[in-house]
Amino acid sequence: xxxxxxxxxQPKRFVAARASAASAQPSVRAQPPARSQVPRRTQYSxxxxxxxxxxxxxxxxxxxxxxxxxxxxxxxxxxxxxxxxADPDGDEWDDLDAADxxxxxxxxxxxxxxxxxxxxxxxxxxxxxxxxxxxxxxAWKMRGILTDxxxxxxxxxxxxxxxxxxxxxxxxxxxxxxxxxxPKLQLVGITCMFVAAKVEEIVAPSAQNFLYCAxxxxxxxxxxxxxxxxxxxxxxxxxxxxxxxxxxRVSKADDYDxxxxxxxxxxxxxxxxxxxxxxxxxxLLAAASLWLARLVLNRAEWTPNLAHYASYPExxxxxxANLMLNYVLKPIRHQSFFKKYASKxxxxxxxxxxxxxxxxxxxxxxxxxxxxLPALKQMAREVYAALELAEAEAAAEAEAAAAAAAEAxxxxxSWRGRGAHH
Numbered sequence: 001x002x003x004x005x006x007x008x009x010q011p012k013r014f015v016a017a018r019a020s021a022a023s024a025q026p027s028v029r030a031q032p033p034a035r036s037q038v039p040r041r042t043q044y045s046x047x048x049x050x051x052x053x054x055x056x057x058x059x060x061x062x063x064x065x066x067x068x069x070x071x072x073x074x075x076x077x078x079x080x081x082x083x084x085x086a087d088p089d090g091d092e093w094d095d096l097d098a099a100d101x102x103x104x105x106x107x108x109x110x111x112x113x114x115x116x117x118x119x120x121x122x123x124x125x126x127x128x129x130x131x132x133x134x135x136x137x138x139a140w141k142m143r144g145i146l147t148d149x150x151x152x153x154x155x156x157x158x159x160x161x162x163x164x165x166x167x168x169x170x171x172x173x174x175x176x177x178x179x180x181x182x183p184k185l186q187l188v189g190i191t192c193m194f195v196a197a198k199v200e201e202i203v204a205p206s207a208q209n210f211l212y213c214a215x216x217x218x219x220x221x222x223x224x225x226x227x228x229x230x231x232x233x234x235x236x237x238x239x240x241x242x243x244x245x246x247x248x249r250v251s252k253a254d255d256y257d258x259x260x261x262x263x264x265x266x267x268x269x270x271x272x273x274x275x276x277x278x279x280x281x282x283x284l285l286a287a288a289s290l291w292l293a294r295l296v297l298n299r300a301e302w303t304p305n306l307a308h309y310a311s312y313p314e315x316x317x318x319x320x321a322n323l324m325l326n327y328v329l330k331p332i333r334h335q336s337f338f339k340k341y342a343s344k345x346x347x348x349x350x351x352x353x354x355x356x357x358x359x360x361x362x363x364x365x366x367x368x369x370x371x372x373l374p375a376l377k378q379m380a381r382e383v384y385a386a387l388e389l390a391e392a393e394a395a396a397e398a399e400a401a402a403a404a405a406a407e408a409x410x411x412x413x414s415w416r417g418r419g420a421h422h
Contacts, residue, residue: 127172246286
């Protein structure tokens with residue numbers, strides 16, 4: 001490659017949330033999901049061992065306090081209970097598009113048909129997942145090096161994420177149909193980025209801008225000729241259903257949680273580097289990315305809303321998420337990609353996810369997620385329950401403090417009134 005990214009120093013400390021109750025303040029904090037996602041069931045009596053909890057602040061207890069504590073304990077127990085798998089085609093989901101009926105930009109009356117159509121179209125723009133077998137000079141490692149460099153170029157021009165995903169799709173589809181020599185691989189990559197930018201960006205960089213990034217290894221005429229040849233090879237089909245579109249759709253069922261979406265974007269971009277994910281359609285990649293991001297952030301349950309708007313049950317996501325997790329556990333090979341998501345802009349997601357994974361497995365481990373999932377979910381539920389309990393106690397203590405302050409204010413006003421009377 002003409003431009004080779006420099007190694008990035010590893011961060012000195014873990015700046016994101018650890019999956020334990022004793023973590024430091026994180027950049028990506030593992031907060032519990034909204035309570036609306038947690039079903040309430042029949043209340044039960046409080047266990048004896050839970051009566052040993054001591055409170056830091058003492059306050060007068062009332063009957064309402066006892067009821068509130070009982071509700072918290074019920075939720076605590078329900079969070080540790082395994083729920084049945086949600087069915088995407090079931091009838092337990094909520095119509096989240098109804099709230100957008102007055103927003104013409106959300107096209108809520110057509111959104112279901114739009115995404116059904118995108119799921120049909122995505123199958124027509126899939127590359128051959130084994131195309132490297134037909135390439136004489138190339139190997140999968142070279143594809144990873146090219147993509148890592150393109151991520152650096154993409155970040156330098158501050159292009160949209162849709163541009164990067166379309167660029168990688170164009171590269172894979174072209175290489176599925178044509179044999180390319182190693183000296184021409186960078187020309188294919190930079191030309192596909194040039195085409196993708198013209199499709200997705202409002203103001204796309206010029207061919208000269210991209211040539212500068214390639215250290216002028218080629219000239220403008222070569223890029224324009226390569227552009228025509230690539231477009232002719234893929235039959236001028238640029239109707240690629242971007243995985244970012246599907247991620248935005250399923251994020252609607254997750255209340256557009258910023259932390260989950262950011263970590264999910266990190267997992268989603270792994271497909272640009274990990275060749276084993278080429279066979280996965282964009283909708284599946286988006287759903288698996290969000291599912292794994294929620295698991296890492298201690299959101300263990302794949303709710304009926306998430307299953308419906310992702311159009312995948314949890315069991316269908318595990319194999320794809322497993323490939324993403326095993327990529328994270330490998331030694332860092334793609335420095336530009338890791339550095340990009342180690343920035344504050346992306347909440348240091350790459351650092352957080354790698355630390356989370358290395359806390360549980362050794363580097364280079366090939367994890368079987370289906371075998372590890374029960375233990376991971378149990379741990380996530382315990383952390384989630386601890387956070388819920390801590391927040392409930394903090395809210396109760398704040399309410400008690402406010403009540404005590406109000407009572408003290410009343411007493412003070414009463415004494416001042418008596419002094420004025422005397």
